[in-house]
Amino acid sequence: xxxxxxxxxxxxxxxxxxxxxxxxxxxxxxxxxxxxxxxxxxxxxxxxxxxxxxxxxxxxxxxxxxxxxxxxxxxxxxxxxxxxxxxxxxxxxxxxxxxxxxxxxxxxxxxxxxxxxxxxxxxxxxxxxxxxxxxxxxxxxxxxxxxxxxxxxxxxxxxxxxxxxxxxxxxxxxxxxxxxxxxxxxxxxxxxxxxxxxxxxxxxxxxxxxxxxxxxxxxxxxxxxxxxxxxxxxxxxxxxxxxxxxxxxxxxxxxxxxxxxxxxxxxxxxxxxxxxxxxxxxxxxxxxxxxxxxxxxxxxxxxxxxxxxxxxxxxxxxxxxxxxxxxxxxxxxxxxxxxxxxxxxxxxxxxxxxxxxxxxxxxxxxxxxxxxxxxxxxxxxxxxxxxxxxxxxxxxxxxxxxxxxxxxxxxxxxxxxxxxxxxxxxxxxxxxxxxxxxxxxxxxxxxxxxxxxxxxxxxxxxxxxxxxxxxxxxxxxxxxxxxxxxxxxxxxxxxx
Amino acid sequence: xxxxxxxxxxxxxxxxxxxxxxxxxxxxxxxxxxxxxxxxxxxxxxxxxxxxxxxxxxxxxxxxxxxxxxxxxxxxxxxxxxxxxxxxxxxxxxxxxxxxxxxxxxxxxxxxxxxxxxxxxxxxxxxxxxxxxxxxxxxxxxxxxxxxxxxxxxxxxxxxxxxxxxxxxxxxxxx
Numbered sequence: 229x230x231x232x233x234x235x236x237x238x239x240x241x242x243x244x245x246x247x248x249x250x251x252x253x254x255x256x257x258x259x260x261x262x263x264x265x266x267x268x269x270x271x272x273x274x275x276x277x278x279x280x281x282x283x284x285x286x287x288x289x290x291x292x293x294x295x296x297x298x299x300x301x302x303x304x305x306x307x308x309x310x311x312x313x314x315x316x317x318x319x320x321x322x323x324x325x326x327x328x329x330x331x332x333x334x335x336x337x338x339x340x341x342x343x344x345x346x347x348x349x350x351x352x353x354x355x356x357x358x359x360x361x362x363x364x365x366x367x368x369x370x371x372x373x374x375x376x377x378x379x380x381x382x383x384x385x386x387x388x389x390x391x392x393x394x395x396x397x398x399x400x401x402x403x404x405x406x407x408x409x410x411x412x413x414x415x416x417x418x419x420x421x422x423x424x425x426x427x428x429x430x431x432x433x434x435x436x437x438x439x440x441x442x443x444x445x446x447x448x449x450x451x452x453x454x455x456x457x458x459x460x461x462x463x464x465x466x467x468x469x470x471x472x473x474x475x476x477x478x479x480x481x482x483x484x485x486x487x488x489x490x491x492x493x494x495x496x497x498x499x500x501x502x503x504x505x506x507x508x509x510x511x512x513x514x515x516x517x518x519x520x521x522x523x524x525x526x527x528x529x530x531x532x533x534x535x536x537x538x539x540x541x542x543x544x545x546x547x548x549x550x551x552x553x554x555x556x557x558x559x560x561x562x563x564x565x566x567x568x569x570x571x572x573x574x575x576x577x578x579x580x581x582x583x584x585x586x587x588x589x590x591x592x593x594x595x596x597x598x599x600x601x602x603x604x605x606x607x608x609x610x611x612x613x614x615x616x617x618x619x620x621x622x623x624x625x626x627x628x629x630x631x632x633x634x635x636x637x638x639x640x641x642x643x644x645x646x647x648x649x650x651x652x653x654x655x656x657x658x659x660x661x662x663x664x665x666x667x668x669x670x671x672x673x674x675x676x677x678x679x680x681x682x683x684x685x686x687x688x689x690x691x692x693x694x695x696x697x698x699x700x701x702x703x704x705x706x707x708x709x710x711x712x713x714x715x716x717x718x719x720x721x722x723x724x
Numbered sequence: 725x726x727x728x729x730x731x732x733x734x735x736x737x738x739x740x741x742x743x744x745x746x747x748x749x750x751x752x753x754x755x756x757x758x759x760x761x762x763x764x765x766x767x768x769x770x771x772x773x774x775x776x777x778x779x780x781x782x783x784x785x786x787x788x789x790x791x792x793x794x795x796x797x798x799x800x801x802x803x804x805x806x807x808x809x810x811x812x813x814x815x816x817x818x819x820x821x822x823x824x825x826x827x828x829x830x831x832x833x834x835x836x837x838x839x840x841x842x843x844x845x846x847x848x849x850x851x852x853x854x855x856x857x858x859x860x861x862x863x864x865x866x867x868x869x870x871x872x873x874x875x876x877x878x879x880x881x882x883x884x885x886x887x888x889x890x891x892x893x894x895x896x897x898x899x
Contacts (some may be wrong), residue, residue: 299765314793321801325878446846461767471755481789
C-alpha cells in the first residue's frame with residue numbers, strides 16, 4: 229500500500245470521530261427527557277426515519293461481514309440484499325401503522341411498553357425485555373470488538389501507533405461510544421444514521437463503478453471468471469445450496485420485522501402517514517448500499533481466483549483489502565468513516581433499547597418505577613457499555629459465548645419477537661399466555677440447538693426453524709386458550 | 725379467523741416438510757464444501773440438484789417461505805373497514821412473485837444440468853432472474869402501499885378517529 233494512502237484514510241476517520249462528538253453535543257441539547265432519550269420525542273421526519281431504518285438494518289455488517297460472505301460463499305448471502313424489498317414491505321405493512329399508533333396511544337418509551345399495552349401482561353413485557361437484553365449483549369460486544377479490530381488494523385500501519393494493542397483500541401472506541409450514546413441517546417443515533425446512510429449511498433455507487441472498471445468487460449468478465457472456477461458459486465444459490473439460502477430468505481425477509489433496534493424506529497416518526505414515504509426511501513437506500521456489499525465481495529473472489537490478488541487471510545478482509553489496494557484513498561477514507569458510523573450508530577441503537585429494557589421495562593414489570601429516568605438512563609447506558617466492553621475483551625481471547633450470542637442475535641430477535649409483536653399486534657385473538665410460551669420456545673430452540681451442536685439439514689438456519697416453530701406454538705395456544713379481553717382503546721386502534 | 729386457521733395449517737405442513745429433510749438422504753456437500761485451492765472460500769457441492777427428491781423438497785421449501793410472506797402481508801393489511809382492492813393487488817403481487825420464483829428455479833435446473841453459460845446483463849440467466857426478478861417483483865406491494873395509502877390503509881377519517889380515541893384516553897387518565 230502506498231505511504232500516502234493511510235494518512236488520508238486516518239484523516240477521514242478522525243474527521244468522522246469529531247463529527248460524532250459534535251452530534252453527541254448537539255443531541256444533548258435536544259434531549260430534555262427520557263422520552264427524547266428513547267423515542268427522539270416522536271418527532272422524526274421522513275428522511276431521518278427512513279435512513280435510520282435502512283442504516284440500522286445494514287449496520288457494520290454491510291461493510292465487513294457482507295462482502296466477506298460474498299467472497300467466501302458466492303451468491304448465497306446476496307439473498308440478504310435481494311429480499312430487502314419484500315422484507316421492508318412486510319415490516320411496513322405490519323408495523324408502519326399499528327406499532328406507531330399503539331406507541332402514541334400508550335405514550336410508550338420502548339417496545340416492551342407497547343407489548344404491555346397490547347397484552348396487559350407484565351410477564352410478557354419482562355420476557356420481551358429479557359430477549360432484547362440477551363440479543364443486545366451479544367450484538368453490542370461484537371460491534372465494540374469489530375470497531376476495535378478495524379481501528380487497530382488502520383493505526384498499526386502508522387509509525388506512531390505501530391505497536392498499539394487491541395485493548396487500547398477498545399478503550400478509545402468505547403470512550404467515544406460512551407460519550408456519544410450517554411449524551412445524545414437515540415437522537416444522536418438516528419442523526420448519525422442519516423450521515424451514515426448518505427455516506428453509504430454515495431460510497432456504494434462510487435465503489436460499484438470502481439469495481440465495474442476493474443475488469444474491461446465489467447461484471448460479465450468478473451462473473452465468468454467465478455463461473456469457470458465454480459458454476460454453483462455464481463448461480464442464484466451460491467455455494468450454500470437452495471434450501472439453506474431460502475432459510476436465510478425467510479429469516480431476513482420476515483425476521484427483519486422482529487428486530488427491535490429497527491422496528492422501534494417506526495415508533496419515532498412524527499406523522500403516521502409519513503410511513504408511505506419512509507418505505508420507498510428506505511428501500512432505495514438499502515438497494516444502493518447493497519451495491520457495495522455485492523460488488524466488493526464478487527470482485528475480490530474474482531481477483532483471487534484469477535491470480536490478480538493474493539488469497540485473503542480471512543474473508544472479513546475483503547472490504548478493507550479492496551479499499552486499501554484498489555479504491556481511491558479519499559473514497560477508501562470515506563467508506564472507512566462510513567464503517568465507523570455504521571458500527572457507532574448501531575451500537576448506540578442497541579445500547580438504547582438495552583438501557584430501556586434494563587432501566588425502564590424490567591423494573592416496571594415488577595411494579596417499580598424509576599424516578600429521574602433520564603439520569604438513570606445515562607448511567608445505565610454507561611454501565612452496559614462497560615459490561616459489553618469487558619465481554620468483548622474476554623471474547624477476543626475466548627470468543628465462544630459472544631459468537632453464539634452475536635451470530636444468533638438476529639435469529640433470536642426474529643423468533644422471539646415476530647410472533648408476539650409482528651403478528652400479535654395485527655391479530656386480536658392472540659393471548660399473553662401464547663406469547664409467553666412462544667418467546668420461551670424460541671429462546672430454547674435457538675440456544676438449545678447451538679449448545680447441543682445439532683446439525684440442521686441443508687444448513688437451514690436455526691433461527692428460521694425456530695421462527696416457524698414459535699409461530700405454530702403462538703397461534704395454536706392462542707386458539708386453544710380463552711380469548712384475552714383487550715383494552716377497548718387498543719382494540720379500536722387495532723381495528724383502524 | 726379463517727385466515728389464521730389456514731395459516732396455521734400451512735405452517736404445520738411447512739414444519740413437516742422441514743422435519744422430512746432429516747428423513748430423506750442428503751446429497752454429499754449439499755450446502756457446499758471447502759474450496760480445493762483457496763481455504764478462505766467455499767465451493768458448491770456437485771450434482772446436488774441431480775436428485776429428484778432434493779429438487780422437489782427445495783422447490784417446496786421455497787414455496788413455504790413465500791407462503792409465510794403472503795400470510796404476513798395479509799395480516800398486515802387486515803382491518804375492520806373495507807380495504808378496497810388492496811387484497812386483490814396483494815394476490816396479484818404474490819402471483820407475480822411465485823411466477824418469477826418458479827422461472828428462476830427452472831432456469832437454475834437448466835443451468836445446473838446443461839452448464840449453460842448465457843449471460844443476461846452481466847449475470848448467468850438464473851442469477852439474473854434472482855437479481856432483477858426476485859428483487860423487483862415485490863415492488864407491486866410497495867407501489868400499492870405508497871399510492872393507495874390514503875384510501876386503503878389509513879384515510880383521514882381513520883386519523884381523526886385515532887385522535888378521538890387518544891383524547892378520550894387522556895381525558896380518562898386525567899380523572
